[in-house]
Amino acid sequence: MSKLISGAEIVFKALEDQKVEYIFGYPGGAVLPIYDELKNHKSIKHILARHEQGAGHAAEGYARSSGKPGVLLVTSGPGATNAVTALTDAYMDSVPLVCISGQVPTHLIGTDAFQECDTTGITRPCTKHNWLVKDVNDLSRVLHLAFEVATTGRPGPVLVDIPKDIQFKKGKYKFIKNSLKKKLNGKAIHKLSNKELDKFIDLMKKSSKPIFYTGGGVINSGPDASKYLRELVSLTGFPITSTLQGLGAYPGDDPQFLGMLGMHGTFEANNAMHDCDLMINIGARFDDRITGKVDEFSPKSKKIHVDIDPSSIGKNIKVDLAVVSDVSELLKSLIKRFKEKNKNFLNSNKQKTSKWWEQIDKWREKKSLNFINSTKIIKPQHAVQRLYELTKDQDTFITTEVGQHQMWAAQHYKFNKPNRWMTSGGLGTMGYGLPAAIGVQIANPGKLVIDIAGEASVLMTMQEMSTAVQYRLPIKIFILNNEYMGMVRQWQELLHEKNYSESYTAALPDFVKLAESYGCVGIRAKTPDELDEKIKEMIEVQKPVIFDCVVDKSENCFPMIPSGKPHNQMILGPEEDEEISDEGKILV
Amino acid sequence: MAKSKSAYSVPGKIGKTERHIFVVWVDNEAGVLARIAGLFSGRGYNIESLAVAEVDKKKHISRITIVTEGTPQVIEQINLQLKKLVPVHKVADFKRGEKDILFRELALFKMIANSKKQEKIKKLCKKFNPVILDKTKKSFVIQVTALRAEIDKLALDLKRFGLISTSRTGSVAMTKGAKIFN
Numbered sequence: 001m002s003k004l005i006s007g008a009e010i011v012f013k014a015l016e017d018q019k020v021e022y023i024f025g026y027p028g029g030a031v032l033p034i035y036d037e038l039k040n041h042k043s044i045k046h047i048l049a050r051h052e053q054g055a056g057h058a059a060e061g062y063a064r065s066s067g068k069p070g071v072l073l074v075t076s077g078p079g080a081t082n083a084v085t086a087l088t089d090a091y092m093d094s095v096p097l098v099c100i101s102g103q104v105p106t107h108l109i110g111t112d113a114f115q116e117c118d119t120t121g122i123t124r125p126c127t128k129h130n131w132l133v134k135d136v137n138d139l140s141r142v143l144h145l146a147f148e149v150a151t152t153g154r155p156g157p158v159l160v161d162i163p164k165d166i167q168f169k170k171g172k173y174k175f176i177k178n179s180l181k182k183k184l185n186g187k188a189i190h191k192l193s194n195k196e197l198d199k200f201i202d203l204m205k206k207s208s209k210p211i212f213y214t215g216g217g218v219i220n221s222g223p224d225a226s227k228y229l230r231e232l233v234s235l236t237g238f239p240i241t242s243t244l245q246g247l248g249a250y251p252g253d254d255p256q257f258l259g260m261l262g263m264h265g266t267f268e269a270n271n272a273m274h275d276c277d278l279m280i281n282i283g284a285r286f287d288d289r290i291t292g293k294v295d296e297f298s299p300k301s302k303k304i305h306v307d308i309d310p311s312s313i314g315k316n317i318k319v320d321l322a323v324v325s326d327v328s329e330l331l332k333s334l335i336k337r338f339k340e341k342n343k344n345f346l347n348s349n350k351q352k353t354s355k356w357w358e359q360i361d362k363w364r365e366k367k368s369l370n371f372i373n374s375t376k377i378i379k380p381q382h383a384v385q386r387l388y389e390l391t392k393d394q395d396t397f398i399t400t401e402v403g404q405h406q407m408w409a410a411q412h413y414k415f416n417k418p419n420r421w422m423t424s425g426g427l428g429t430m431g432y433g434l435p436a437a438i439g440v441q442i443a444n445p446g447k448l449v450i451d452i453a454g455e456a457s458v459l460m461t462m463q464e465m466s467t468a469v470q471y472r473l474p475i476k477i478f479i480l481n482n483e484y485m486g487m488v489r490q491w492q493e494l495l496h497e498k499n500y501s502e503s504y505t506a507a508l509p510d511f512v513k514l515a516e517s518y519g520c521v522g523i524r525a526k527t528p529d530e531l532d533e534k535i536k537e538m539i540e541v542q543k544p545v546i547f548d549c550v551v552d553k554s555e556n557c558f559p560m561i562p563s564g565k566p567h568n569q570m571i572l573g574p575e576e577d578e579e580i581s582d583e584g585k586i587l588v
Numbered sequence: 589m590a591k592s593k594s595a596y597s598v599p600g601k602i603g604k605t606e607r608h609i610f611v612v613w614v615d616n617e618a619g620v621l622a623r624i625a626g627l628f629s630g631r632g633y634n635i636e637s638l639a640v641a642e643v644d645k646k647k648h649i650s651r652i653t654i655v656t657e658g659t660p661q662v663i664e665q666i667n668l669q670l671k672k673l674v675p676v677h678k679v680a681d682f683k684r685g686e687k688d689i690l691f692r693e694l695a696l697f698k699m700i701a702n703s704k705k706q707e708k709i710k711k712l713c714k715k716f717n718p719v720i721l722d723k724t725k726k727s728f729v730i731q732v733t734a735l736r737a738e739i740d741k742l743a744l745d746l747k748r749f750g751l752i753s754t755s756r757t758g759s760v761a762m763t764k765g766a767k768i769f770n
Contacts, residue, residue: 120619121619121622124619124622124623124626125626125630128672128674129673129674132618132619149674309672310668310671311665311668311669311671311672314661314664314665315661315665318661
């Protein structure tokens with residue numbers, strides 16, 4: 001007979017058995033029994049955020065940089081609703097999160113009690129699954145199931161809502177190994193057959209214009225997947241491009257890498273995607289920022305799609321070969337099969353794809369990431385390039401907010417390892433980067449963690465600087481400050497006759513003084529001459545830093561596929577500005 | 589419509605829609621119907637009719653029958669998205685008109701009618717297994733089981749015989765012969 005313990009203690013027992021080291025949260029009335037229990041569980045450290053959204057993004061940053069699930073603890077009502085943005089963000093970007101929320105006591109549910117809301121109702125569409133626990137004896141089963149749902153198949157957020165009386169009630173604790181494995185994301189684990197692998201290899205052999213198109217699924221599959229991907233790409237000699245979320249799975253400075261694709265992707269990546277005869281999609285989801293107009297997307301290619309989530313395949317783009325599998329497993333079996341049967345592939349294939357590589361090199365000569373630099377004013381692209389050059393020799397973790405700076409970071413910062421790049425891609429949440437950096441620093445003590453930010457985004461969660469200072473997390477907030485919501489301004493310039501409606505921020509704070517008031521360090525760079533020196537200073541400071549990098553206010557993010565243009569007609573720079581059709585304007 | 593040259597989120601060609609019937613086995617737990625209904629509304633799918641009841645008391649399994657319409661691509665998405673939900677055990681998908689499947693809907697009609705009219709009405713309903721559930725001098729309630737289109741037509745015909753209230757279930761489905769779903 002196991003002894004009876006309180007619901008709050010069951011929560012911590014379950015967290016301990018799940019080997020949770022950190023929880024990110026914010027206390028309140030309906031979770032007080034759980035907070036009261038915290039002191040008895042020394043192996044679990046609580047990180048106090050300043051807003052539940054911040055706690056949520058911090059848990060995301062922790063999860064994405066460590067490969068472990070992030071745990072979030074919030075109170076009922078506003079605590080839960082504040083966490084919704086972070087949960088939705090995690091849902092869109094497939095980040096494993098377990099959110100535990102307090103709820104009003106069961107006898108008050110449905111009475112519009114103080115700080116009551118229908119938490120499971122509100123979070124149903126932004127979690128993989130959620131539970132309202134009404135019986136303390138269900139609690140341990142539900143908590144362990146929650147971790148399993150969050151981390152298996154395509155990862156994602158889950159929420160467990162625990163009424164206050166259940167937190168007090170005594171019940172039995174049991175570590176229940178759930179097994180969802182049979183219905184991993186609704187489908188049985190797919191055993192890859194040799195027939196399937198041979199079909200895959202056959203398509204690769206026949207192709208003379210192939211391309212790998214890889215995404216966040218490679219990162220989510222774990223470090224092995226990146227290792228296998230590198231092996232396969234070098235075995236085949238094929239070019240490779242990556243989505244925003246997949247950056248780092250393949251080395252950014254490798255000659256076979258064409259850079260990121262999509263709306264702000266490189267000229268060579270987008271043209272190669274358009275003209276290829278074989279597209280091998282590994283762990284990406286044919287998002288609308290990648291495909292553009294689906295009817296004209298890569299019209300001449302055969303397409304292979306590898307995804308762990310069966311509902312991702314065939315959702316936007318029809319494919320010729322669908323493989324439901326974990327990326328790592330697939331790549332491992334594929335490489336094995338490939339080596340067995342195709343010893344001379346690389347040599348024989350070199351000739352076959354040589355014309356393709358010549359074409360790619362022609363596209364590359366456009367140097368689509370180039371920009372006109374200045375000696376008087378800091379160009380934002382230059383700032384990111386200098387940041388890269390000065391940090392590339394150490395293991396650096398980059399988070400971002402959302403907007404122009406995010407795209408410049410993706411274009412100009414070269415990632416060589418997985419789990420080093422944390423950005424809000426699916427939901428596009430401004431305010432993501434600062435709290436995410438906190439989570440990343442918690443998971444990676446001693447490492448350099450930089451949030452490449454915009455001044456508008458970062459103000460949305462600026463209060464979390466206080467968290468960074470409290471826990472002595474030396475995160476660096478590198479703000480590309482152009483006083484505009486840059487991406488909004490860019491769209492207005494191109495699509496709305498330069499009517500900059502509400503995209504200029506007046507009355508910005510003095511970021512240096514703001515840093516000082518939080519008890520961290522403020523640094524400002526105004527000219528290209530002083531930039532390097534100031535960046536070095538930032539890296540050397542062992543405290544959190546807000547770096548105010550004053551950049552060109554009117555710079556736009558290129559290259560770009562504008563609205564109203566086919567996929568293979570990119571704008572490369574400001575001198576190529578063309579009129580965009582009225583039809584195109586609505587299609588942002 | 590002029591051909592758009594846009595690269596972004598232009599609605600693609602919309603294929604022909606088909607009517608499908610999904611049979612979904614789920615854990616009968618709080619909120620499960622909201623999860624299914626939320627999936628449909630959130631992704632812009634349409635529910636034409638819905639029938640739900642627990643079919644296994646011991647294991648608490650409910651069987652949900654959903655009639656919906658969509659392009660083949662949408663129908664496939666509905667199938668796959670349903671299967672992803674944690675409380676969903678299995679999903680079966682049928683095209684309306686498939687030979688091996690039986691469909692039935694049940695309807696109750698309340699009529700204001702004297703006994704003379706009542707006889708006529710019974711005749712009209714004859715093909716659809718009519719059962720008189722309640723009868724007074726002035727009114728009666730009749731139950732029929734039939735296909736959706738048949739009930740549609742019957743309801744129209746009954747209007748002139750004093751139909752004042754109609755209550756209908758969603759469609760339920762079952763395979764013919766000894767075979768069961770999946």
